[in-house]
Amino acid sequence: MTFVLEKPASESSAFDFWRKRASVSRPTGRPTSTFVAGLPLLIAFCALWEIAPRLGWMNPIFFPPLSSVLAALLDLIASGTMGKHIGISLQRAALGFGLAVAVAIPLGFLMGRYTPFEKATDLLVQTLRNTSQFALLPVFVLLLGIGEASKIAITFYAAVFFLLVNTIVGVKSVDPLLLKAARSMGTSDWDLFRKVIFPWAIPFIVAGARLGVKASLFSVIAAEMLAARSGIGYLIQNSQLMLKSADMYAGIITLTIVGLLLNYGLVWMEKRATHWRASDGNPT
Amino acid sequence: MDRIIATELTKTFQLKPGQTVRVDGIDTNAITVLNGLDLTIRRGEFITLVGPSGSGKSVFLDIVGGLTQATSGAAYIDGERIVKPDPRMAYVFQQYALFPWRTALENVEYALEVRGVSKAERRQKARHFLSLFGLGGFEDRYPSQLSGGMQQRVAIARSLTTDPEVLLMDEPFAALDAQTRDILQSELLRIWERIGCTVIFVTHSIDEAVFLADRVVAMTARPGIVKEIIDIDLPRPRDTEIRNTPEFAELRGRVWNVLRDEVQKAQKDWALASATAH
Ligand SMILES: Nc1ncnc2c1ncn2[C@@H]1O[C@H](COP(=O)(O)OP(=O)(O)O)[C@@H](O)[C@H]1O
Numbered sequence: 257m258t259f260v261l262e263k264p265a266s267e268s269s270a271f272d273f274w275r276k277r278a279s280v281s282r283p284t285g286r287p288t289s290t291f292v293a294g295l296p297l298l299i300a301f302c303a304l305w306e307i308a309p310r311l312g313w314m315n316p317i318f319f320p321p322l323s324s325v326l327a328a329l330l331d332l333i334a335s336g337t338m339g340k341h342i343g344i345s346l347q348r349a350a351l352g353f354g355l356a357v358a359v360a361i362p363l364g365f366l367m368g369r370y371t372p373f374e375k376a377t378d379l380l381v382q383t384l385r386n387t388s389q390f391a392l393l394p395v396f397v398l399l400l401g402i403g404e405a406s407k408i409a410i411t412f413y414a415a416v417f418f419l420l421v422n423t424i425v426g427v428k429s430v431d432p433l434l435l436k437a438a439r440s441m442g443t444s445d446w447d448l449f450r451k452v453i454f455p456w457a458i459p460f461i462v463a464g465a466r467l468g469v470k471a472s473l474f475s476v477i478a479a480e481m482l483a484a485r486s487g488i489g490y491l492i493q494n495s496q497l498m499l500k501s502a503d504m505y506a507g508i509i510t511l512t513i514v515g516l517l518l519n520y521g522l523v524w525m526e527k528r529a530t531h532w533r534a535s536d537g538n539p540t
Numbered sequence: 541m542d543r544i545i546a547t548e549l550t551k552t553f554q555l556k557p558g559q560t561v562r563v564d565g566i567d568t569n570a571i572t573v574l575n576g577l578d579l580t581i582r583r584g585e586f587i588t589l590v591g592p593s594g595s596g597k598s599v600f601l602d603i604v605g606g607l608t609q610a611t612s613g614a615a616y617i618d619g620e621r622i623v624k625p626d627p628r629m630a631y632v633f634q635q636y637a638l639f640p641w642r643t644a645l646e647n648v649e650y651a652l653e654v655r656g657v658s659k660a661e662r663r664q665k666a667r668h669f670l671s672l673f674g675l676g677g678f679e680d681r682y683p684s685q686l687s688g689g690m691q692q693r694v695a696i697a698r699s700l701t702t703d704p705e706v707l708l709m710d711e712p713f714a715a716l717d718a719q720t721r722d723i724l725q726s727e728l729l730r731i732w733e734r735i736g737c738t739v740i741f742v743t744h745s746i747d748e749a750v751f752l753a754d755r756v757v758a759m760t761a762r763p764g765i766v767k768e769i770i771d772i773d774l775p776r777p778r779d780t781e782i783r784n785t786p787e788f789a790e791l792r793g794r795v796w797n798v799l800r801d802e803v804q805k806a807q808k809d810w811a812l813a814s815a816t817a818h
């Protein structure tokens with residue numbers, strides 16, 4: 257004989273968040289099977305690219321057949337030009353992104369954890385966040401010159417808010433029960449950050465990083481198109497000006513491939529960061 | 541020998557500015573949850589705490605655990621006033637409170653880890669307590685890969701690694717199904733009989749309260765004070781069969797009689813509870 261009084265939902269659902277996260281069903285098909293299913297359309301697209309200029313459907317000067325583009329790409333790779341430009345673009349994006357990480361994570365922790373600080377900074381952050389990094393490029397160029405600094409600034413600006421906002425959300429969403437449990441075990445403030453709040457926030461930060469990396473790369477390309485003497489963006493833009501359209505498409509394709517690879521790498525990182533959410537019963 | 545003493549504990553929650561609730565017909569922005577609670581708990585005693593929802597049982601445990609301050613009055617452990625979490629105590633929660641990114645073993649290690657115990661030593665101790673709860677072989681599972689009963693075993697194992705003198709348990713089995721609950725009650729008693737710490741165990745199951753306790757402390761509806769203490773003089777060690785004895789039924793009836801009025805009073809308080817639910 258018991259008297260059972262239901263608890264308010266808010267008390268008993270402290271862990272639902274994790275349960276829900278843990279039980280999110282992955283897309284049913286394996287990645288390989290979606291790849292195979294998508295292959296015919298991709299091949300058709302490539303075939304069209306090859307045929308259309310050859311049959312005169314499109315002007316081969318502006319739209320060369322895929323085979324010429326690939327030949328140009330191989331030339332660019334063989335001469336080391338492509339490697340040089342890609343390397344420079346990636347380096348710029350990485351510097352800007354790294355700077356964004358270094359700023360956003362500590363700042364995000366402060367804003368997420370100390371309400372007065374957040375209140376004081378939130379308006380400014382929201383304002384800056386809604387200012388396009390592309391609109392700011394002329395400003396960066398004016399202030400920092402046409403060299404590396406303005407390019408790194410734009411990539412920094414593009415990534416920092418994704419990281420900042422996600423860090424804040426992560427820090428704020430820490431389960432109060434875990435904080436209580438940690439305190440009951442005598443956890444110091446420093447350990448609370450290191451061993452509870454930070455691990456909790458990691459999946460959020462990594463998700464922000466994924467968006468931030470993409471934004472950084474895209475921004476550096478745009479900046480290089482407008483004002484640079486090197487980088488993949490410059491290569492694409494310059495080839496267009498010089499009417500070397502095969503080189504231009506080679507640059508675009510390379511950029512797509514780099515973007516895809518980066519994305520896969522980041523997805524993989526995200527999986528690693530949240531591997532403990534697995535609910536399939538197999539220890540990972 | 542007294543271990544925990546609470547004298548004249550009161551706790552009043554101040555609502556946020558502008559927020560008010562209606563208590564006994566009067567609008568107020570303060571809720572008194574505990575209203576002069578006195579309780580003395582002896583060394584090695586198993587106390588269960590029952591009372592209607594909202595009577596302040598969790599708040600009482602939080603004060604004893606040093607996680608919140610009483611508005612007036614004080615709680616003492618071995619004569620020392622409790623003002624912050626005391627290393628002689630450990631806390632177990634209804635929702636397990638395991639770190640989802642740590643394996644079972646790493647979770648159990650946590651309490652020793654933040655105390656600076658060396659890796660080898662805490663590993664060994666964590667393994668020992670996991671195996672005590674029959675969880676040998678599950679060391680590397682994450683909480684999301686364990687059933688509720690297993691997760692709570694991990695949480696209890698974690699609480700015991702620091703050899704606590706006082707174990708605070710807030711409805712630890714309330715989220716489990718009936719069979720798991722029965723098994724865990726017996727497991728808890730078996731281990732408690734071995735280590736002999738003092739336990740304060742909050743439950744809303746009268747059956748559980750009687751089965752586990754040396755004394756059942758019944759609280760009034762909010763604002764909470766101790767209404768009555770019922771001695772449970774059932775022999776130990778107890779096994780689950782004891783529930784079928786007339787003595788057990790009699791004790792269960794006595795506890796229910798004490799609580800019945802309070803539960804009815806608490807129903808009227810639900811409007812308040814829902815207004816402050818957070
Ligand atoms: N931080 C808080 N602020 C305001 N009210 C609170 C707070 N914590 C608890 N309460 C109120 O105190 C009352 C008793 O809570 P609790 O100790 O959790 O009851 P229980 O006996 O069910 O464990 C409830 O009505 C609850 O709404």
Ligand SMILES: [Mg+2]
Pocket residue numbers: 597598599710
């Ligand atoms: Mg409670």
